[in-house]
Amino acid sequence: MMLRMLFDKLFTGSAAGSVGLLCLLLIVVLGPMVWRGMGAVVFRETVEFRKMQHAIFGRGSQAEILRETEQVDGLRKPIYDTFDSFAQGIDVDKQLDRVREIYREYGDSLRQRNTPADEFTQLRSTAKTIRDRLTEALETVDQSEAISLTLQVLEMEINFAGEPQLAEFFEIARRYKKTVEGIDPGHRQEYAELLREVRDAMNTLFGPRPDQPKPPLAEHQFGATRWDLVQRDVRFLLYDEQWVQETPGQPLQKKLIPRKQQFAGTELEGWFDQIELDLKSLFRPRLRIYWQYFFDDSTPGHFFGGVGPEILGTLLLTLLAMVVAIPLGIISAAYLVEYGGDTFIIRIIRTCINTLAGVPSIVFGLFGLAFFVILFGRPCILAAAMTLALLVLPVIIRASEEAIRAVPSTYKEASLSLGAGRFRTFMTVILPAAMPGILTGIILSLSRAAGETAPILFTGAVFLGPMPRSLLDSTRALPYGVHGIATGDKVGMTMPHQQYGMVMALIVLVLLLNFLAIGIRWRVSKKLRGY
Amino acid sequence: MNTRFSVSRIGWVGLVIGMLVTTQAVWSAEGGLIVDGSTTVGPLGDAFAEAFKTSHPDIAITVNKTGSGDGAAALIDGRCQIAMMSRFMKDTEFTKAVVNKVFPVAHTIAMDGVCIVLHPSNPIKELTKEQITKIYKGEITNWKELGGSDLAIVAISRDTSSGTYETFHELVINKEKMGPSVEYVSSNPQAHARVKSTPGAIGYIGLGFIDAYVKAIKLDGIMPTRQTIAKGKYPASRPLFLFTNGYPKLGSIVHELCVFHLTEKGQEIIEAKGFIPLTNY
Numbered sequence: 072m073m074l075r076m077l078f079d080k081l082f083t084g085s086a087a088g089s090v091g092l093l094c095l096l097l098i099v100v101l102g103p104m105v106w107r108g109m110g111a112v113v114f115r116e117t118v119e120f121r122k123m124q125h126a127i128f129g130r131g132s133q134a135e136i137l138r139e140t141e142q143v144d145g146l147r148k149p150i151y152d153t154f155d156s157f158a159q160g161i162d163v164d165k166q167l168d169r170v171r172e173i174y175r176e177y178g179d180s181l182r183q184r185n186t187p188a189d190e191f192t193q194l195r196s197t198a199k200t201i202r203d204r205l206t207e208a209l210e211t212v213d214q215s216e217a218i219s220l221t222l223q224v225l226e227m228e229i230n231f232a233g234e235p236q237l238a239e240f241f242e243i244a245r246r247y248k249k250t251v252e253g254i255d256p257g258h259r260q261e262y263a264e265l266l267r268e269v270r271d272a273m274n275t276l277f278g279p280r281p282d283q284p285k286p287p288l289a290e291h292q293f294g295a296t297r298w299d300l301v302q303r304d305v306r307f308l309l310y311d312e313q314w315v316q317e318t319p320g321q322p323l324q325k326k327l328i329p330r331k332q333q334f335a336g337t338e339l340e341g342w343f344d345q346i347e348l349d350l351k352s353l354f355r356p357r358l359r360i361y362w363q364y365f366f367d368d369s370t371p372g373h374f375f376g377g378v379g380p381e382i383l384g385t386l387l388l389t390l391l392a393m394v395v396a397i398p399l400g401i402i403s404a405a406y407l408v409e410y411g412g413d414t415f416i417i418r419i420i421r422t423c424i425n426t427l428a429g430v431p432s433i434v435f436g437l438f439g440l441a442f443f444v445i446l447f448g449r450p451c452i453l454a455a456a457m458t459l460a461l462l463v464l465p466v467i468i469r470a471s472e473e474a475i476r477a478v479p480s481t482y483k484e485a486s487l488s489l490g491a492g493r494f495r496t497f498m499t500v501i502l503p504a505a506m507p508g509i510l511t512g513i514i515l516s517l518s519r520a521a522g523e524t525a526p527i528l529f530t531g532a533v534f535l536g537p538m539p540r541s542l543l544d545s546t547r548a549l550p551y552g553v554h555g556i557a558t559g560d561k562v563g564m565t566m567p568h569q570q571y572g573m574v575m576a577l578i579v580l581v582l583l584l585n586f587l588a589i590g591i592r593w594r595v596s597k598k599l600r601g602y
Numbered sequence: 603m604n605t606r607f608s609v610s611r612i613g614w615v616g617l618v619i620g621m622l623v624t625t626q627a628v629w630s631a632e633g634g635l636i637v638d639g640s641t642t643v644g645p646l647g648d649a650f651a652e653a654f655k656t657s658h659p660d661i662a663i664t665v666n667k668t669g670s671g672d673g674a675a676a677l678i679d680g681r682c683q684i685a686m687m688s689r690f691m692k693d694t695e696f697t698k699a700v701v702n703k704v705f706p707v708a709h710t711i712a713m714d715g716v717c718i719v720l721h722p723s724n725p726i727k728e729l730t731k732e733q734i735t736k737i738y739k740g741e742i743t744n745w746k747e748l749g750g751s752d753l754a755i756v757a758i759s760r761d762t763s764s765g766t767y768e769t770f771h772e773l774v775i776n777k778e779k780m781g782p783s784v785e786y787v788s789s790n791p792q793a794h795a796r797v798k799s800t801p802g803a804i805g806y807i808g809l810g811f812i813d814a815y816v817k818a819i820k821l822d823g824i825m826p827t828r829q830t831i832a833k834g835k836y837p838a839s840r841p842l843f844l845f846t847n848g849y850p851k852l853g854s855i856v857h858e859l860c861v862f863h864l865t866e867k868g869q870e871i872i873e874a875k876g877f878i879p880l881t882n883y
Contacts, residue, residue, distance in 0.1 A: 288652055323725050451730040534666055560791075564791055
């Protein structure tokens with residue numbers, strides 16, 4: 072007696088425990104995915120995001136965007152200017168070319184103005200002296216020499232006050248003096264390399280400059296579109312990540328070296344602090360609920376935009392597959408139970424169906440490729456939906472069969488005794504009574520069809536393509552999109568929220584479809600119970 | 603009861619009519635341009651399609667990334683007009699193509715380097731082909747043996763149907779069989795993610811996927827850079843191809859896509875995507 076009670080308790084306990092474990096697993100597995108996926112919909116947008124939305128999707132008012140762009144560009148201009156003036160001091164080759172060019176142009180202009188011969192010679196030789204001194208200053212690696220040479224050049228400015236062509240000489244000299252006072256020209260090469268990193272980081276953060284030609288791909292046309300991306304990218308701008316050996320024989324340690332420190336004593340020292348300080352006004356983050364994510368098309372590669380075509384494609388594929396599979400499944404089940412009897416052949420058929428239910432989905436995919444794709448002439452929605460229908464058919468048949476068999480035979484006998492035929496009995500008495508069970512099978516197969524990648528891989532899903540215009544076009548689909556992002560380009564690396572967003576959309580879609588089916592089942596069974 | 607049934611019956615009739623109407627539309631539809639193949643070339647396919655979207659808004663380009671081998675199969679079966687491949691067609695594929703009356707023509711669109719990558723915390727800066735071969739054969743199992751720290755080596759490889767695998771297999775480990783401890787992943791981002799998160803990992807990915815989270819090392823003393831790959835100095839450099847059935851008809855959209863890499867915009871895109879454009883000036 073005691074033992075039996077103990078076993079009873081043990082059983083109840085373990086059952087409750089496993090249900091709890093399942094729920095916990097569901098939360099642990101799905102929770103983070105949905106949570107991170109929500110990041111694709113709810114996030115803090117920056118001005119770059121608004122620009123992108125306007126340029127690609129035509130959202131937002133033109134005037135508002137222009138005004139904001141202008142304001143932000145105004146703030147960014149001093150940043151670019153400081154950087155450029157410093158960079159010019161580092162990149163001497165370009166300036167050497169420019170200096171030579173100015174001298175040549177000046178000589179030409181003197182000739183064109185018909186300057187008297189002796190004045191011409193005198194002016195030109197002075198210009199030549201300036202050119203040579205400036206060239207020497209730019210080429211030297213000695214700091215004090217460079218400064219004294221530039222000073223000599225600047226002293227001669229008074230003699231050429233009336234020569235606009237030569238003004239640039241002194242401009243270059245002034246700028247160079249400023250740079251060279253901060254850094255030792257001997258270390259120019261090292262600075263040049265550091266500066267290249269800074270420029271790359273700056274371009275990722277702010278996007279292309281307003282005066283630069285527009286890059287051909289949308290993914291490069293905008294800076295950091297979200298506040299989380301801003302924070303990630305600004306880290307690369309403000310800090311240099313280096314891996315250094317701390318103890319020999321051990322793995323290297325990551326060390327963040329502030330770039331401010333690397334550029335200490337130069338014009339750029341305060342520049343980094345300025346960016347960090349002004350980050351908010353440079354990007355103007357604002358909370359955004361991007362509900363259009365579920366409807367928007369995306370730019371190729373999914374760098375920007377939403378998953379609209381994918382959701383539409385998945386819905387189309389799943390529902391089409393169900394439209395094919397449900398009637399076929401129920402009719403087959405009805406035949407197997409009501410008409411087939413229990414002969415040897417029926418038993419073989421039943422075994423075959425059970426086996427089919429366990430066949431891996433990629434096998435169905437390959438069958439679809441070999442049969443439906445050839446039948447329809449190309450991979451298309453119809454071929455993919457048919458393949459999915461075949462995949463879920465065994466499950467629906469099995470569930471329907473069990474449900475129909477579970478209907479009490481008294482129902483059938485009562486109907487038959489009232490004079491109804493076998494068909495009528497099945498349609499009006501048995502089928503409605505079996506409906507809740509059948510619907511359970513449908514729910515299970517619905518989510519399976521929506522989430523499968525392998526059967527549609529070769530039969531009709533594509534990663535990038537236009538919206539389908541007919542059932543003979545191929546379509547994008549959520550599961551295949553997730554696969555495509557994971558295996559294709561760098562989206563997952565550079566914009567992780569796009570990947571999570573798509574996974575979340577798939578989960579939410581499957582849950583919604585399930586709830587819909589559960590709702591229908593609840594209504595049907597309520598009707599059946601009669602209250 | 604009766605009314606409800608008639609309502610659902612009307613619903614079914616509506617559904618059937620709807621299906622008939624769509625099927626009517628179905629047979630009149632026409633397919634656009636289908637591009638299929640390598641996951642490495644895939645980003646370029648996407649980018650070219652994006653560029654064509656603005657210049658040819660009426661042409662629908664479909665891009666699929668299934669792998670070089672699958673791309674070749676799709677071209678042979680006539681399931682696509684352009685196959686993207688990160689390796690040249692094998693003789694078996696060529697034979698099959700010719701039997702099917704498909705005559706593959708290769709268009710080289712860019713160069714790529716297969717870079718050997720390590721976790722950034724790994725002090726190793728260069729490896730030779732022999733050392734890498736030994737790692738992938740399972741003969742060297744600890745970084746200590748190569749002068750690194752005491753850490754087990756996790757060798758990551760691409761799956762065997764990938765073009766990147768073929769390049770690595772042929773040009774780096776000299777067609778030696780890989781050992782049983784090697785881990786296989788099916789794409790560049792996955793290989794990147796695996797190396798990024800594993801301190802003892804070694805893997806190989808395309809040049810475009812190198813970033814701050816993984817460290818490219820010298821192979822036989824040569825660093826993979828634009829210059830060394832373009833000049834073919836880097837041992838694991840490879841061309842990337844588009845394959846078509848015969849040379850595309852001049853002026854057709856297929857032709858335009860196959861020569862797009864020669865335009866300034868095309869070269870800019872190739873460079874922006876981390877590949878090396880083919881130029882000789």
